[in-house]
Amino acid sequence: xxxxxxxPAASExxxxxxxxxxxxxxxLTFERPILQGVSFDLAPGTTKIVLGGSGSGKTTILRLxxxxxxxxxxxxxxxxxxxxxxxxxxxxxxxxxxxxVFQEGALFDSITVGENVAFQLMEDGELDEExxxxxxxxxxxxxxxxxxxxxMPAELxxxxxxxxxxxxxxxxxxxxxxxxxxxTGLDPITATTITDLIVKVRDLDGVxxxxxxxxxxxxxxxxxxxxxxxxxxxxxxxxxxxATLEGTEFLMLREGKMVFEGTTRDLQSCPDPYIRxxxx
Numbered sequence: 001x002x003x004x005x006x007x008p009a010a011s012e013x014x015x016x017x018x019x020x021x022x023x024x025x026x027x028l029t030f031e032r033p034i035l036q037g038v039s040f041d042l043a044p045g046t047t048k049i050v051l052g053g054s055g056s057g058k059t060t061i062l063r064l065x066x067x068x069x070x071x072x073x074x075x076x077x078x079x080x081x082x083x084x085x086x087x088x089x090x091x092x093x094x095x096x097x098x099x100x101v102f103q104e105g106a107l108f109d110s111i112t113v114g115e116n117v118a119f120q121l122m123e124d125g126e127l128d129e130e131x132x133x134x135x136x137x138x139x140x141x142x143x144x145x146x147x148x149x150x151x152m153p154a155e156l157x158x159x160x161x162x163x164x165x166x167x168x169x170x171x172x173x174x175x176x177x178x179x180x181x182x183x184t185g186l187d188p189i190t191a192t193t194i195t196d197l198i199v200k201v202r203d204l205d206g207v208x209x210x211x212x213x214x215x216x217x218x219x220x221x222x223x224x225x226x227x228x229x230x231x232x233x234x235x236x237x238x239x240x241x242x243a244t245l246e247g248t249e250f251l252m253l254r255e256g257k258m259v260f261e262g263t264t265r266d267l268q269s270c271p272d273p274y275i276r277x278x279x280x
Contacts, residue, residue, distance in 0.1 A: 026074035052253035099169030114149030160192035
């Protein structure tokens, strides 16, 4: 994987980039309001961690980004495209820029690990078999499972299945990664392995990401961990307890409404009673 780009000198003015994802006053109602006036931006190369209780609308945000749902009102732009107005063929072009890691991994149990990782590339039909095999080997190596390509998903542990899911999402080299509760059901040590992978994707390839979770431990791990170069390798390191990495923010939903957006420090010092109870 490529090394992180160098930061500009302090004397240089920061470049202003268009958000890679932008929500503006998004409303969605089924039998009840699901999202109510949600607005936020995700800048290129940054991470948004979406918190909230069950039914708060977290996963709905991901489905809207993918065009699987359409908002009742409001604007959703993904890499410059207004996804609510796109047909299926146009949505396919947008989705090719996005990698998605679902809850429980969502692997195909009837094909091997390698075939799971290769699935999107095989469907696209744009690469020859040799290049697909090379990409699959590269991605399995990236997640530490380079010798697992011929195994079946049933032979894997829960943590290994999630790592394969990350490899499958990355194989097409997306600009955006979406994670839907990727550590649910995992023990703390295995969950940390997954959050370290999320950090690795963010820091080494500059991929923009949205992490949906209700696991505060894992959310704070992503917000405080960065990849530090030691010799020829990159290893995870952490900032202090109250610090937040530049470009990593929290967004909290309650019953479809945004009740918070900001850094770790802002979140931990917020006096709002709902947020205090959630953090406790």
